[in-house]
Amino acid sequence: MSEQDLEDFRKEVQNWLAENCPEEMRQPMDSQDICWGGRHWKFSSDAQKIWLERMVEKGWTVPEWPKAYGGAGLSKAQAKILRKEMKRIKARPPLLSFGIWMLGPALLKYGSDAQRQEHLPKIARGEIRWAQGYSEPDAGSDLASLKTRCEDRGDHYAITGQKVWTSYADQADWIFVLVRTDFSAKKHEGISFILVDMDQPGVTTRPIKLISGNSPFCETFFDEARAEKHNLIGEINKGWTIAKYLLTHEREMIGGMGGDVMRPIGDIAVQQIGKGEDGRLQDPILRADIARMEIDGLAFMATMDRITQQAKAGGGVGANASMLKYYGTELNKRRLELMMDSAGSPGLVWGGEGDVASQWLRTKANSIEGGTSEVQLNIIAKRILDLPSQ
């Protein structure tokens, strides 16, 4: 596509957004304002509903997916323009979901056409909300030792076992699950990737209350839960390949949060603490810590760009996803520590200072979920630095 075509596209996007993005959907959002979609979704306002419907019609909830699956078939360059233009008018994302972030990319890479036809359009339209069933009580960092049993019952599969840290499973409609289909094979070679409708007696969920006071995660129990045969993705016993692909994808996503800062912390601290006559933040130690953190943030963002460029040139992000995940999450934890330092006692009140305490506590999971920092360092050591195993 030529520069001119892209420029025309930008104008088209600008005009469309100006006309179609409701004013209420251009306001700063809280976590309560996110639209997750799903069978039981209740829109928080008419504007939220209208905004989703209009974006769905354009295929812009998943702009890069093919039109046949509910997307708009945009090129990377066009999708970037759309993101930029949305950001420019502060438009809220019309729909967020694990279907868009996780299952969609997995199906596009490993699913059959029939599987894509069945599931992708419903994700794009926000009709089905997905959960991810990976970790188990005895399979955390050692994910491949998972034991949830999946048995062939002729015309269907029966699943029995327990998953944990399933995000928002209590509100989800379907779940993609890693199950063991062969107990006699080596641990990586008996795993399959399967899709399960949660609306059945064999699936129950229980939210887990976290240190932040919120319950974004659940335990999910399977007791002879039924899964249709055509919903096993890829080949049987080859699910670990898909799991790894999605983990890499997830790591890039979680890592990306480290740099995704709406408002630099230096500006927040100036507002909260004030400047002295010398024009400097009044707390000199905090000032130094914040400056160092911001510098690392700049360097990290530049690294995200550099690695993405390299990936485009060929070879993919590869094991560097682990480096980005490690650095990005540790950075995000540092950022929230400084937010707490800057906020002072109002930050210690539940719900105070933009609910900074909950956010701060939430970030402690960043370096655990999607593979701990220590697991990422192991991967870097083995796959990038080529250090020997013990």
Added chain:
Amino acid sequence: MTSKEEMEMLRASASGFLGEKAPISQLRRLRDDKIAEGFDRETWTEMGAMGWAGVLVEEAHGGVAMGHGAAGILMEEMGRTLTASPFLSSAIMGAVALSKYGNASQQEGWLPAIARAQKIIALAVDEQRHHNPAHVKLQAVRAGNGFKLSGEKCFVADCAAADGFIVSARTRGEEQDPDGITLFLVSRDTQGISVENQNMIDSRNAGKVVFDDVALEGDAVLGAVDKGLAPLNIILDAGRAGLAAEMSGAAQECLDRTLSYLKERKQFGQTIGSFQALQHRAAHLYSEIEIGKSIVARALQMMDSAPEMAALMVSAAKAKLGQVALLAAQESIQMHGGIGMTDEFDIGFFIKRVRVADALYGSQQFHTNRYAELRGF
């Protein structure tokens, strides 16, 4: 601007040349033979012949004008081999100073010679224990059509070999006043200049330069009278970005040498690189170095595209790479164990150069503070 392919070719040829002609053993020899200039003349002449010394000089003045990105590649490669040369002083800061602010006769007199490595320029800016370019006490008093300079500069890199100095002097106002600073281009052989070499830990040359009633013509001014601080900062930013690139190369080399050692050294009947405690130190260091490389690249890009807007990114890069390179140098000694402490082993040369490179034209602390000031807090 230089294309990606040209950049990669430059890196390959630099790596080949430096590895063969100017590896760490050369620095060791310069140190042991107590060569006052702190670099090897023959190597420097060859750098001139290859066009390196003219990397930032316009073609009209005999250079190759490849830009800061290319200069950064050369600095990075010199960081890997710890090659000593006046490249930073003369080919980066000297070339930027004269190309941007020199008058016609200054440019004609110096730029072609700089580009061919026939003349060396050094920057005389610091007066105190710590870098602070706004602090200028060295006086330039008007005398007839010209000026008389009196005062002292310290930590002047490459002062022993310099044919000329760029000097910041006070023509008006108080010590800390940003206004009233003037830059002068002074030939080394001018009456009243004396140079006092110091034995630096990195085995390169730096020292004091004393100006005792040095009489200059009016046309020795570089740029505008009293308005020297902004140009000085751009000249310095070019050097700072170059130093960040050098430290990036040095850090990468520390990691590479350490990884080789971890894969070869055995204890407890095993290769020590199989121990998780060491793997995690190495993996963390790898991450810091990768993060550092990206901000160096940004700073160099800014120096090429909009040098007057580059200060924030340059300070971020200089601060970050000071931290990363010092971490790399220290970790490499720790992971080498006892042998890393011996003079016979090369790894110990890195920490000494990195310490000097961090301090030169502003330490991590200086640049972290400058970053915060530029950000408005």
